[in-house]
Amino acid sequence: MSLDNYLYLSAILFTIGAVGVVVRRNAIVVFMCIELMLNAANLSLVTFARINGTLDGQVIAFFTMVVAACEVVVGLAIIVTIYRSRRSASIDDASLLKR
Amino acid sequence: MATNNGLVYLIALPLFGALTLLLLGRKADKWGHLLATAMSAGSFAFGLVQLSQMLDREAELRPVTQKLFTWISVGSFNVDAALLLDQLSICFVLLITGVGTLIHIYSISYMSHDEDRRRFFAYLNLFIASMLLLVLGDSYLNLYVGWEGVGLASYLLIGFWNKKPAYATASKKAFVMNRIGDMGLSFAIMIAFASLGTVSFSGVKEHAHHASEATMTAIGIMLLIAAVGKSAQFPLQAWLGDAMAGPTPVSALIHAATMVTAGVYLIVRSNFVFDAAPNAQLLVVIVGAITLLFGAIIGMAKDDIKKALAASTMSQIGYMILASGLGPAGYAYAIMHLLTHGFFKAGMFLGAGSVMHGMNDEVDMRKYGGLRKFMPITFVTFGLGYLAIIGVPPFAGFYSKDMIIETALNAGGAKGIILGTITLIGAAITAFYMTRVMIMTFTSPKRWDDNQHPHESPALMWIPMAILAIGSVISGYLLYQGKAFKHWLEPLFEKHGEHTELLPPIVVSGLALTMVAIGVAIAVIKYQLSEVDSVAPEKVSIFTRIARRDLLQDDVNEALFMRPGQALTSALVKVDDSVVDGAVRGVGKMALGSGSALRKTQTGFVRSYAVLILIGAASLIAAIWVVTT
Numbered sequence: 001m002s003l004d005n006y007l008y009l010s011a012i013l014f015t016i017g018a019v020g021v022v023v024r025r026n027a028i029v030v031f032m033c034i035e036l037m038l039n040a041a042n043l044s045l046v047t048f049a050r051i052n053g054t055l056d057g058q059v060i061a062f063f064t065m066v067v068a069a070c071e072v073v074v075g076l077a078i079i080v081t082i083y084r085s086r087r088s089a090s091i092d093d094a095s096l097l098k099r
Numbered sequence: 100m101a102t103n104n105g106l107v108y109l110i111a112l113p114l115f116g117a118l119t120l121l122l123l124g125r126k127a128d129k130w131g132h133l134l135a136t137a138m139s140a141g142s143f144a145f146g147l148v149q150l151s152q153m154l155d156r157e158a159e160l161r162p163v164t165q166k167l168f169t170w171i172s173v174g175s176f177n178v179d180a181a182l183l184l185d186q187l188s189i190c191f192v193l194l195i196t197g198v199g200t201l202i203h204i205y206s207i208s209y210m211s212h213d214e215d216r217r218r219f220f221a222y223l224n225l226f227i228a229s230m231l232l233l234v235l236g237d238s239y240l241n242l243y244v245g246w247e248g249v250g251l252a253s254y255l256l257i258g259f260w261n262k263k264p265a266y267a268t269a270s271k272k273a274f275v276m277n278r279i280g281d282m283g284l285s286f287a288i289m290i291a292f293a294s295l296g297t298v299s300f301s302g303v304k305e306h307a308h309h310a311s312e313a314t315m316t317a318i319g320i321m322l323l324i325a326a327v328g329k330s331a332q333f334p335l336q337a338w339l340g341d342a343m344a345g346p347t348p349v350s351a352l353i354h355a356a357t358m359v360t361a362g363v364y365l366i367v368r369s370n371f372v373f374d375a376a377p378n379a380q381l382l383v384v385i386v387g388a389i390t391l392l393f394g395a396i397i398g399m400a401k402d403d404i405k406k407a408l409a410a411s412t413m414s415q416i417g418y419m420i421l422a423s424g425l426g427p428a429g430y431a432y433a434i435m436h437l438l439t440h441g442f443f444k445a446g447m448f449l450g451a452g453s454v455m456h457g458m459n460d461e462v463d464m465r466k467y468g469g470l471r472k473f474m475p476i477t478f479v480t481f482g483l484g485y486l487a488i489i490g491v492p493p494f495a496g497f498y499s500k501d502m503i504i505e506t507a508l509n510a511g512g513a514k515g516i517i518l519g520t521i522t523l524i525g526a527a528i529t530a531f532y533m534t535r536v537m538i539m540t541f542t543s544p545k546r547w548d549d550n551q552h553p554h555e556s557p558a559l560m561w562i563p564m565a566i567l568a569i570g571s572v573i574s575g576y577l578l579y580q581g582k583a584f585k586h587w588l589e590p591l592f593e594k595h596g597e598h599t600e601l602l603p604p605i606v607v608s609g610l611a612l613t614m615v616a617i618g619v620a621i622a623v624i625k626y627q628l629s630e631v632d633s634v635a636p637e638k639v640s641i642f643t644r645i646a647r648r649d650l651l652q653d654d655v656n657e658a659l660f661m662r663p664g665q666a667l668t669s670a671l672v673k674v675d676d677s678v679v680d681g682a683v684r685g686v687g688k689m690a691l692g693s694g695s696a697l698r699k700t701q702t703g704f705v706r707s708y709a710v711l712i713l714i715g716a717a718s719l720i721a722a723i724w725v726v727t728t
Contacts, residue, residue: 092704095704
């Protein structure tokens with residue numbers, strides 16, 4: 001099996017994630033879509049590492065996971081706080097910045 | 100030239116007084132006037148010492164210098180801050196400090212009720228220091244420092260009672276008109292530097308012979324403009340009348356005896372320039388002749404005693420300027436008239452101050468009359484000054500003015516006849532308006548109301564007046580005796596051949612005295628033998644009305660300079676508003692407009708930001724892809 005297929009899969013997953021971020025309103029879903037995009041990127045990094053026969057890509061994938069874990073903690077905390085104060089998890093409701 | 104390291108003390112003493120009084124402020128209120136007077140007197144005593152040392156030396160060795168420090172040193176161009184005391188400056192040093200000290204003494208009493216007396220004395224000392232620097236500087240640049248200094252002191256003292264807006268305006272007017280003259284002086288310095296490469300008196304004198312006549316004419320005309328501004332000559336004369344807003348001692352010291360004669364000093368000091376530039380010299384004579392008549396005519400119409408005296412000052416300085424424009428023959432007489440004028444005019448101004456002191460500061464001569472009985476000392480001192488100014492022998496003015504008339508007549512050809520006639524007419528008019536002042540103030544019947552209690556001034560005031568009166572009696576004879584003064588100044592000027600005499604001196608004197616007698620007679624008939632109105636009559640000829648308005652000098656200035664200047668500035672304001680401010684405001688508006696347009700993209704919806712980021716990233720990748728393949 002050609003390693004290219006992993007890259008195609010990565011591209012498809014990234015697109016699904018990107019579309020999800022733009023289209024969906026629920027903050028949790030948007031959040032999950034971002035995770036999907038990150039993991040799509042991870043997949044392509046690992047694939048490139050395999051293609052080139054070096055470990056660089058795999059190392060960077062670990063970094064991405066660490067950063068993603070931190071981001072989940074902070075992001076979920078923000079979503080929960082917004083939900084508590086506004087009784088809504090819709091990201092369109094949190095559009096006060098323009099005023 | 101010999102050096103003398105003591106010259107600086109002449110200036111340092113009054114400067115120290117001025118700084119002390121100004122810096123200590125109210126703390127010096129109790130003794131400030133005494134310190135200032137002592138400083139001025141000390142400077143005078145020091146000047147006398149210098150004179151006696153100078154008299155001991157041979158004529159060629161008399162000038163002494165002192166280098167204070169190197170002021171400017173750029174490549175080959177060097178200007179030292181240096182002082183020069185020669186036969187000419189010593190006259191001025193003694194006049195300034197001598198008359199200055201007397202006026203300090205007078206002011207102690209005259210200003211005793213003024214709560215700002217300390218500030219007044221500080222300014223007086225500042226004036227003395229600046230004026231001494233003016234006459235002691237050994238280059239045009241040093242002179243310029245003193246020149247500006249006296250302008251400042253004059254401004255401060257004219258506006259001394261600046262609580263009255265009219266007085267503050269008068270000081271501003273004097274300052275602005277003086278600035279025009281100052282521009283002339285700075286241009287003269289620039290031309291001398293650019294074309295001769297030196298600004299010292301001795302340097303310019305060396306170059307005067309081989310420089311082109313055009314250069315010397317340019318320098319001469321610029322120096323004349325400077326003299327015209329400072330000495331209130333035509334056409335920059337309008338400020339002197341208003342300068343009488345200052346306290347009377349100031350009018351006596353600055354606007355009669357010393358500062359306004361600085362223009363004469365400048366021209367006589369620059370004799371080498373004018374000798375090398377006949378056209379500029381002719382212009383000097385013309386200015387002098389015009390002002391001589393101009394001032395005299397204004398003097399005939401003024402009812403304000405100080406303004407009448409101011410017009411007379413203008414006219415007398417016209418005599419001096421005229422004499423200094425007559426070349427080597429006239430320089431000595433210009434300075435001689437300047438010295439005698441310093442005595443009698445300062446004396447008369449102090450007399451006017453004494454009259455005002457006794458009359459509750461009334462200045463209108465139509466509200467005087469019969470004061471001879473109430474102020475005998477003032478009457479006598481003023482009267483001696485009066486006899487001196489109209490030129491009755493053997494009083495001071497006779498010698499000095501007679502010599503000017505004689506020199507003018509002997510100037511040769513039509514020029515001599517015209518100038519001689521003008522000076523003779525001037526003498527007649529002088530006699531008329533001074534007699535008018537004398538009669539209206541002292542000898543005509545009283546026209547003041549019963550609230551007035553005229554009284555003689557205290558001794559502190561009349562003693563200086565008496566000393567000046569003695570000076571106006573004897574100074575002319577002393578200076579004239581054996582042509583002493585002419586020989587004293589001779590080493591400074593070029594030799595001149597004896598002129599052919601148009602008329603023998605005795606005839607000239609006779610003519611002058613006849614003119615004086617006519618002037619006096621008309622004034623006596625008009626004012627002593629007939630009633631004087633206590634209010635200025637309204638139904639007078641157009642000529643009188645014009646003369647009362649200072650021969651329209653303010654109207655001319657207003658029409659020629661002020662209105663166009665105002666139009667120019669308001670046009671510039673419009674340009675500034677529309678073009679300059681328009682550009683500035685336009686930039687602001689542009690930023691504001693583009694900002695409010697771009698603001699619409701900030702919706703606050705996270706998803707729209709996400710789309711924008713996505714589009715941005717995608718187009719970045721696309722761009723890289725396009726570039727690399």
